[in-house]
Amino acid sequence: MKSILENIVALRGVHYACIYQDGEVLISTFPDSNGEGVSDAAQAVEQIFSALQAIGQAHNEIYLTIGEMLLIAYFFDDEHLVMLLTDSKINIPLIHMGVKSASVKIKALSSAQPVVPLAIEEEIPAPIIAPVQEIPVQEVPPPPPAAISLAVQGIMDHFEELLIDYLGPAAIFVLEDGVDLWREKYIPSEETLINLAEILALELNPGDERNDFMAKAKGYL
């Protein structure tokens, strides 16, 4: 999460950023002295988005002018808020795409379930093994990442073309991030390409856009 925030703050014109969820600032680069105040501000911004949802308006970007600064917040996944303090004259599409790209990683981190240890019902006695002579073990290097076949790469290229229709040039970065996540969770193969499509779809607006992408992506599988 820290590296995600660092990437956002690295965007030109961004001074501070924080990620907020469920009434809590998860991580922030705002000055520590203003911690509680930032949390209150983020909560108020979340209330604005909630009020909009209540009247059937799904606005998810807000730009507040404060003197010569801009407070920008993006609300996604119905629970995460990324809030940034920036210069007033900034490249908004750049900031938007930077945060959109980060949102995929934030969602993936949030959805990762903690590992629950299995309950041991009965204690099994350890087998009695005769002592053996210690054998020197050679260190085995970690396995190389699974190779992507030409067929899989071809379908990934189609996914990229589809993404460009929705996201423009930023699709390249979104695909890279999506593929990284996919390779962490799945073995790249034709069978798991559907999972890559699902990861990429999370980057698009819920509803028609996402459904449209999934329908077209499935057409290549």
Place this chain on the structure above:
Amino acid sequence: MNPEVLGKITALKGVLGVTLTDPYGELLSSSIDNEKVNEFIAFMPGITPVIEEGLGLGEISQVVLKGPQLDNLTIVVDKGQSLGVQSEPRGSIQVLSRQIKEILTT
């Protein structure tokens, strides 16, 4: 805010409607048909002070909201009054914000 000012803002390229509310949320003038959007515009002067106090960076002069396939909403809060401007989503929010600011300050 006089009717002439509202007329100038309404005439800006891409503007679809304008609503002005008083500090008590009453509609003073509106060309936005959606009653709920007007209520939201009236709600904004109540919430922006919380953000101002939290950040301690000064007053919020303008708020712009954007969303997928939705009209943009620009809200100027001044002395409890709230001026809401609904505009086409494809227009530049920065250009429109600057134009509104120029009209309000002249």
